[in-house]
Amino acid sequence: MSALSGKVQTVLGLIEPDQLGRTMTHEHLSMTFECCYSPPAPGDKTVSQDHIQMKNLFWLKQNPYSSHENLLLVQETDAVREELHEYRKAGGGTIVENTTQGIARDLPCLKQLAKDTGVHIIGGAGYYVDATHTEATRKMTVEKLTDIIVSEVLHGADGTEIRCGVIGEIGCSWPITESEKKVLQATAHAQTELGCPVIIHPGRNPRAPTEIVRILEEAGGDISKTVMSHLDRTIFDNGELLEFANLGSYLEYDLFGTEMLNYVYNLEVDMPSDSQRVKTLAFLVQEGYEDNIVIAHDVHTKNRLTKYGGHGYSHILKNIVPKMLSRGINQTQVDKILIDNPKRWLTFK
Numbered sequence: 001m002s003a004l005s006g007k008v009q010t011v012l013g014l015i016e017p018d019q020l021g022r023t024m025t026h027e028h029l030s031m032t033f034e035c036c037y038s039p040p041a042p043g044d045k046t047v048s049q050d051h052i053q054m055k056n057l058f059w060l061k062q063n064p065y066s067s068h069e070n071l072l073l074v075q076e077t078d079a080v081r082e083e084l085h086e087y088r089k090a091g092g093g094t095i096v097e098n099t100t101q102g103i104a105r106d107l108p109c110l111k112q113l114a115k116d117t118g119v120h121i122i123g124g125a126g127y128y129v130d131a132t133h134t135e136a137t138r139k140m141t142v143e144k145l146t147d148i149i150v151s152e153v154l155h156g157a158d159g160t161e162i163r164c165g166v167i168g169e170i171g172c173s174w175p176i177t178e179s180e181k182k183v184l185q186a187t188a189h190a191q192t193e194l195g196c197p198v199i200i201h202p203g204r205n206p207r208a209p210t211e212i213v214r215i216l217e218e219a220g221g222d223i224s225k226t227v228m229s230h231l232d233r234t235i236f237d238n239g240e241l242l243e244f245a246n247l248g249s250y251l252e253y254d255l256f257g258t259e260m261l262n263y264v265y266n267l268e269v270d271m272p273s274d275s276q277r278v279k280t281l282a283f284l285v286q287e288g289y290e291d292n293i294v295i296a297h298d299v300h301t302k303n304r305l306t307k308y309g310g311h312g313y314s315h316i317l318k319n320i321v322p323k324m325l326s327r328g329i330n331q332t333q334v335d336k337i338l339i340d341n342p343k344r345w346l347t348f349k
């Protein structure tokens with residue numbers, strides 16, 4: 001039994017699991033996404049270089065990754081603070097902030113936001129996708145990577161004493177790279193040592209989540225304490241979804257509010273609408289997976305903030321919960337998805 005056992009670790013310290021309340025398990029409050037810039041179509045060069053304004057908001061919603069300015073959530077701390085006050089008013093309690101090494105994690109900023117707003121914020125340990133790994137990271141052994149991740153949870157990260165309360169989001173590409181595989185193995189080893197929650201960003205292929213679970217399992221990871229993120233853009237066939245669900249991880253639908261015609265990172269994908277997401281949640285509940293579902297908005301670009309006409313951090317509480325209730329998911333099941341499942345996941349063993 002460690003000092004963390006039975007507790008949840010926020011950027012302000014340990015708390016009791018019952019204090020969490022409604023929890024978004026996958027958001028970002030400060031980060032940069034320049035690693036994933038996607039050049040605009042030739043005819044869109046001018047609009048892509050324009051400052052964010054009313055007349056280009058629809059274009060940005062369709063092309064969020066083709067504007068450099070849009071990728072700098074790090075510049076919007078004041079707007080994010082306002083949004084967190086609104087999130088509290090809407091009944092929110094906690095946000096898991098998934099920014100890891102490679103996309104400008106800023107734990108002091110998260111600590112200040114938690115102090116200013118009263119929202120419990122949980123920071124993420126570990127590494128984002130290979131494209132953001134440094135040469136030094138790529139050369140590290142699994143043991144070294146494990147030591148770093150463990151230290152980010154036990155002692156603090158980025159030269160601070162602010163401790164992470166989850167490992168992740170751990171970034172994986174498709175196909176997965178050698179460096180990402182080592183980070184996954186280190187994640188599993190660190191999880192075994194700490195009894196902590198893990199959250200994974202899978203590559204954009206329906207086979208990616210299962211492959212990742214196998215790698216984690218082989219390295220001794222606890223799949224029942226692991227969230228598989230971004231299923232909304234990853235698995236589309238209900239049969240395949242049930243096969244994956246059967247492996248026992250938490251199933252995360254975390255792109256609520258994101259509706260776009262062309263998903264530039266994989267043009268084969270038809271990004272679902274929020275109504276389709278709710279339909280999938282209802283399907284999973286009907287199939288008996290209500291104890292495995294978690295949800296969020298994954299705010300990671302400026303246009304997703306209400307300041308820029310986006311859905312913000314309260315869209316699920318204000319708009320999606322009523323829709324869930326009208327589509328066969330009852331209040332007890334909603335509470336499991338928003339409160340009980342995140343609480344079980346986030347509590348150290």
Ligand SMILES: CCC(=O)NCCS(=O)(=O)O
Pocket residue numbers: 033103201230233255265298300
């Ligand atoms: C860092 C934010 C992030 O990775 N978001 C997921 C984007 S997507 O892969 O679902 O497009």
